[in-house]
Amino acid sequence: MTFADYRQQHPQQLLSEQLRNYAEADWNRAVNHAFTEALGDDCLADAVYARYLVQDYAFIDTLVNLVARTIANAPAMPPKTVLAGFLAALTSDENTYFLRSFEALGLSETDYLNPELHPVSRAIIDTMKTSEVCYEDAIICLCVAEWSYLSWSQLQAGKPRGCRFYLQEWIDIHVLPEFEQFVTWLRAQVDSFADRDDATLERLAKLFRCMCVLEHQFFSASLDPASVTEQEVPRV
Numbered sequence: 423m424t425f426a427d428y429r430q431q432h433p434q435q436l437l438s439e440q441l442r443n444y445a446e447a448d449w450n451r452a453v454n455h456a457f458t459e460a461l462g463d464d465c466l467a468d469a470v471y472a473r474y475l476v477q478d479y480a481f482i483d484t485l486v487n488l489v490a491r492t493i494a495n496a497p498a499m500p501p502k503t504v505l506a507g508f509l510a511a512l513t514s515d516e517n518t519y520f521l522r523s524f525e526a527l528g529l530s531e532t533d534y535l536n537p538e539l540h541p542v543s544r545a546i547i548d549t550m551k552t553s554e555v556c557y558e559d560a561i562i563c564l565c566v567a568e569w570s571y572l573s574w575s576q577l578q579a580g581k582p583r584g585c586r587f588y589l590q591e592w593i594d595i596h597v598l599p600e601f602e603q604f605v606t607w608l609r610a611q612v613d614s615f616a617d618r619d620d621a622t623l624e625r626l627a628k629l630f631r632c633m634c635v636l637e638h639q640f641f642s643a644s645l646d647p648a649s650v651t652e653q654e655v656p657r658v
């Protein structure tokens with residue numbers, strides 16, 4: 423089914439809902455993954471979490487650059503202000519979270535700076551770099567990345583708290599009210615793209631689904647790097 427067909431069948435939904443529901447199977451795989459379940463249950467092995475965090479730190483570096491470019495491309499001051507707030511959080515509290523966690527996990531700079539990237543990490547980085555030239559594409563990437571993290575974290579936040587701070591704080595960071603407000607804003611930005619032409623919306627739907635696939639593959643590759651092969655990784 424094309425995204426145009428899907429929209430015609432669900433005209434009452436906002437664009438952000440149509441995009442998520444059109445990508446529903448992959449969205450659900452990302453938000454209800456065995457990795458995030460184990461994280462919430464405090465039963466993830468340190469070695470698995472360390473592998474995840476090293477790949478994710480490379481992702482954060484790209485994300486910071488994507489947000490910076492999106493500030494430059496934003497059509498007006500209000501979106502620049504919101505994005506600048508998120509950029510500040512990423513480069514301060516979130517960055518120190520990574521550094522404190524690497525230390526607790528016994529990882530040194532040689533382990534976490536310039537790691538060998540898994541094909542999934544490579545694909546996420548490439549997708550973000552390709553998307554940063556266009557405001558709409560960049561907002562779609564950010565929306566999937568942050569909305570999916572809010573969603574899985576909300577599902578895990580109600581569980582008994584574990585004692586490894588790096589696992590617990592990774593959930594806490596993504597259920598903060600400021601973060602939830604940022605996701606609400608991203609969804610509203612996406613909703614405002616509803617008047618774009620069919621070809622643009624088709625491209626945005628493809629990008630949205632691709633990012634959902636990459637998000638669940640990123641978790642799968644963290645549990646077992648061999649479980650996701652180069653050939654299975656989608657490219658936009």
Ligand SMILES: Cc1ncc(CO)c(N)n1
Pocket residue numbers: 478481546567568571637640
């Ligand atoms: C792979 C990935 N997606 C989304 C987020 C949320 O910022 C993250 N930290 N890592």
